[in-house]
Amino acid sequence: xxxxxxxxxxxxxxxxxxxxxxxxxxxxxxxxxxxxxxxxxxxxxxxxxxxxxxxxxxxxxxxxxxxxxxxxxxxxxxxxxxxxxxxxxxxxxxxxxxxxxxxxxxxxxxxxxxxxxxxxxxxxxxxxxxxxxxxxxxxxxxxxxxxxxxxxxxxxxxxxxxxxxxxxxxxxxxxxxxxxxxxxxxxxxxxxxxxxxxxxxxxxxxxxxxxxxxxxx
Amino acid sequence: xxxxxxxxxxxxxxxxxxxxxxxxxxxxxxxxxxxxxxxxxxxxxxxxxxxxxxxxxxxxxxxxxxxxxxxxxxxxxxxxxxxxxxxxxxxxxxxxxxxxxxxxxxxxxxxxxxxxxxxxxxxxxxxxxxxxxxxxxxxxxxxxxxxxxxxxxxxxxxxxxxxxxxxxxxxxxxxxxxxxxxxxxxxxxxxxxxxxxxxxxxxxxxxxxxxxxxxxx
Numbered sequence: 001x002x003x004x005x006x007x008x009x010x011x012x013x014x015x016x017x018x019x020x021x022x023x024x025x026x027x028x029x030x031x032x033x034x035x036x037x038x039x040x041x042x043x044x045x046x047x048x049x050x051x052x053x054x055x056x057x058x059x060x061x062x063x064x065x066x067x068x069x070x071x072x073x074x075x076x077x078x079x080x081x082x083x084x085x086x087x088x089x090x091x092x093x094x095x096x097x098x099x100x101x102x103x104x105x106x107x108x109x110x111x112x113x114x115x116x117x118x119x120x121x122x123x124x125x126x127x128x129x130x131x132x133x134x135x136x137x138x139x140x141x142x143x144x145x146x147x148x149x150x151x152x153x154x155x156x157x158x159x160x161x162x163x164x165x166x167x168x169x170x171x172x173x174x175x176x177x178x179x180x181x182x183x184x185x186x187x188x189x190x191x192x193x194x195x196x197x198x199x200x201x202x203x204x205x206x207x208x209x210x211x212x213x214x215x216x217x
Numbered sequence: 218x219x220x221x222x223x224x225x226x227x228x229x230x231x232x233x234x235x236x237x238x239x240x241x242x243x244x245x246x247x248x249x250x251x252x253x254x255x256x257x258x259x260x261x262x263x264x265x266x267x268x269x270x271x272x273x274x275x276x277x278x279x280x281x282x283x284x285x286x287x288x289x290x291x292x293x294x295x296x297x298x299x300x301x302x303x304x305x306x307x308x309x310x311x312x313x314x315x316x317x318x319x320x321x322x323x324x325x326x327x328x329x330x331x332x333x334x335x336x337x338x339x340x341x342x343x344x345x346x347x348x349x350x351x352x353x354x355x356x357x358x359x360x361x362x363x364x365x366x367x368x369x370x371x372x373x374x375x376x377x378x379x380x381x382x383x384x385x386x387x388x389x390x391x392x393x394x395x396x397x398x399x400x401x402x403x404x405x406x407x408x409x410x411x412x413x414x415x416x417x418x419x420x421x422x423x424x425x426x427x428x429x430x431x432x433x434x
Contacts, residue, residue, distance in 0.1 A: 037361055037364055038368070049364060049368065050361075051364065055360060058356060058357070058370075062356065116279075139275060139279065140275070141269070141272050141275060142269040142271045143268065143269040144254055144267075144268055144269065147254055147266060147268065150255065151255070151266065151276070153276065153281040169252075
């Protein structure tokens, strides 16, 4: 019996739709009045944990969940020891560099050396600027990264952009895209080797489901 | 004119009450329909930023806010370069070690060497177990740390406990207290030296306010 680690937040609804289309019903997690963090599918054939997106790879890496759904951005930031099984297609967003609309900078390479860049994705931001050979000071933040340029604390931010609405509302403009991200199906590597038949059945069902137009992309 | 960094979450209401009693009105942040992250006091004598609790010391350290209110637990975890001005008394909680009720361990020293301890406060947890000379593996989590022992991923957790309700609801029991924590008034060190008269006036007003019984403790 598999345990799935599902991410709270923007990927949850599509993750639950996808699993429903492969015969697993975890829609109890969508009930806002429920505080349950651990449920079983009504058929008793699988369990699921509801955790923060960043914690999904932790539960999968330690084998407490054999399968997880998480954004590629989290995998790139945390580099967990998990197996990446399927690109699920939904949850499309991009990791971008953005600056104030009033700023004179139109590309990352124009940013002044040793300027400040605020980000929740410290590793992604650092690696990107290292790849440009541009030394910058990364300011690690937990939330509302857009306040960085607004308050003058940072010249730029590196943040996830989906519709671009938050950037626009805060007078920021995207100047570079580091990478595109989508939701991924991941697995505990040892479980994947031990239960390869069950995993391959699941992967086939998931691939069939995401190829069908009924699933929200 | 001072800019205050105020923490989203459990300390916000008491922080705003306290500042109101010293003549600064940032109650607009309590309006759930507002999405503003930056406001001015109606008298125009101060500004405030609404940020994640963990980001308060960042804004104060970089001088984008000269004053901040934040839990001591965040200061112990992040060790920011800020000046600690006043213990505000409210926001009482404690950083504790907890285990499952079913566990046989009744103190931290009984935990088996190299066991797993889940925590959001990785530095605090690591330093505590180092001080006991007990090697443990810290599993960094972002949320719902109580799932660690429930799923069997961790033998224990290190987490903030306020009423103890979350622990109880999840069948966990406190076995050690690392430290007690309350909200602190912090300052940007250079601003504190440059504007010592303004700071001392503020500190006197805050001390007077917290000594009066009208402020929520």
